[in-house]
Amino acid sequence: MNQPTESDREVKVGVLSALGAFIIWGLSPLYYRAIGEAPALEIIAHRAIWSLLFTLLMVGFSGQIRVFISLFRDYKIQLILLLSSLLVSVNWLGFIWAVNNGKALEASMGYFIMQIVMVLLGRLFLDERLNRNQIISLLLVCLGVLNLLVAIRQLPWIALLLAISFGFYSLVRKKVAVNALVGLTMECLFLAPLALVYLLFLNHQETLVFGSREIGFDLLLIGSGLMTALPLILFTSASKRLRLGTVGLLQYLNPTCQFLLAVFLFDEPFSAHHLNTFILIWACLAIFTLDSRNRMKRESLARKLTGMP
Structure with missing residues (x-):
């Protein structure tokens, strides 16, 4: 053997x-529903503060403190990460709301079409050319959105x-050669002061949910930081060990889990018009994924023929 x-x-x-x-990530709606008594903005504030704590610990344990500190000497990188922190906070807020x-069903739709939006942004801002299959994929997504707009x-x-927010976030993050963990730590560092001021304001107004419920609820709010950092660490580990195409295929587990939760557990409205839209999106993803795999195979073959690693 x-x-x-x-x-x-x-x-x-x-x-x-x-x-x-x-x-x-796919089952995270269950977590955020469990702390749904808190307003979305308060959850985001806790997420930023506790994520900073957890990511700083992980940066320390992974021996990347010097890399993190070096970012303070580069104002250009700081400005880019400041912008990305604002974009990711918009994404967090939209998802939790x-x-x-x-609207968990609609959130799953957003993560299904995210890759297609990123391709479009690449065309608009990075002058990346679209092939025929990518254009077909974009048209199918547009038809899906138009179907909902006209039908309901x-x-x-x-x-x-x-x-769009995550697409722009990815676009901005491509501008800096900073790994995911160190980058997220800096982003949380930018968000944490604003988050702390907001929580102090809520406390002054006597509308702060944290501390007004049982200890288990407060621990769940604190745990939102771990919910942010842990999957990122796992994703980074996977990205280092797997081909991009494999990671790209597995990533559809996230919106698939959210879709199943929304339809079968949360019992959100799912009409024939919603089904038609999702069928168009899934067809788009099938074309997009097959095209990506074929391109990767061709590029791999070309490297072998030319003797490149």
């Missing part, structure tokens, strides 16, 4: 890490907000 090689073990760890990250206001006179603004 063949013993597993080091490469096999690395792939196994990578797959398990990716599954852990995407399942945690959606989950606690009967409702623009899926939450889906668009989540997809």
Whole structure:
């Protein structure tokens, strides 16, 4: 019987890490519903503060303190991460509001179409050319959104907000060569002072939920920091060990879990018009994923033929 090689073990760890990250993200609506008594802005404030604590600990344990400190000497990187922190806070706020206001289905739609939005942003801002399959994918997404707009006179603004905000976040983060953990730590450092001021304001107004419920509720609010940091660490681990195409395929576990929760557990409205829209989106993703895999195979073959690693 063949013993597993080091490469096999690395792939196994990578797959398990990716599954852990995407399942945690996918099931996160359950967590944020459990603390839904707190307003979305208060949850975001706690998320920023406690995420900073957890990410600082992880930066320390992973031996990246010097890398983190070096960011304070580069004002350009700080400005870029300040912008990305604002974008990610918009994404967090939109998602938590959606989950606690009967819009988890629409949130899942946003994360399904996120990759397509990122391709479009790449075309608009990075001058990346679109091939035929990518154009077809974009058209299918547009048809899906248009279907909801015409059929039920409702623009899926939450889906668009989540997809566009994270798309711009990814676009901005491409401008800096900073790993995910160190970057998130700096982003939380920018958000934490504003978050703390907001919590102090709520406390002064006697509307702060933290501390007014049982200890278990407060611990869940604190745990929102770990809910932010842990899947990111797992995702980073997976990205180092797996091919981009594998990670891209597994990432659809996240919106799939959210979709199933919204329809079967949260019992959100799911009409034939919603089904038609999702069918168009899933068709788009099938075309997009197959196209990405084929391009990666061609690029891999080209590297082998030219002797490149």
